[in-house]
Amino acid sequence: MEITYQETENKGRYFLNEGNKKIAEMTYFKAGDKKFIVDHTEVDGEYRGKNLGLKLVVAAVEYAR
Numbered sequence: 001m002e003i004t005y006q007e008t009e010n011k012g013r014y015f016l017n018e019g020n021k022k023i024a025e026m027t028y029f030k031a032g033d034k035k036f037i038v039d040h041t042e043v044d045g046e047y048r049g050k051n052l053g054l055k056l057v058v059a060a061v062e063y064a065r
Helices: 052-064
Strands: 004-007 011-018 021-030 036-043
Touching: 011 052, 021 052, 036 052
Parallel strands: none
Antiparallel strands: 004 011, 011 021, 021 036
16 A cells, blocks of 8 residues: 655645545644644544554654654
């Protein structure tokens, strides 16, 4: 599974799809030039317990570094 990243001027998201189905998503909004705040993380019930949310958070942390 590959993490996909999308960003607009003030918001962004990391997500995982399986086929055409979104199975996990983490969204954030920018708080200035050097900060962003994660405001939502969700994993489809079928995929809970597989650390998908953690993988999205790790991707965001790596981006922040």
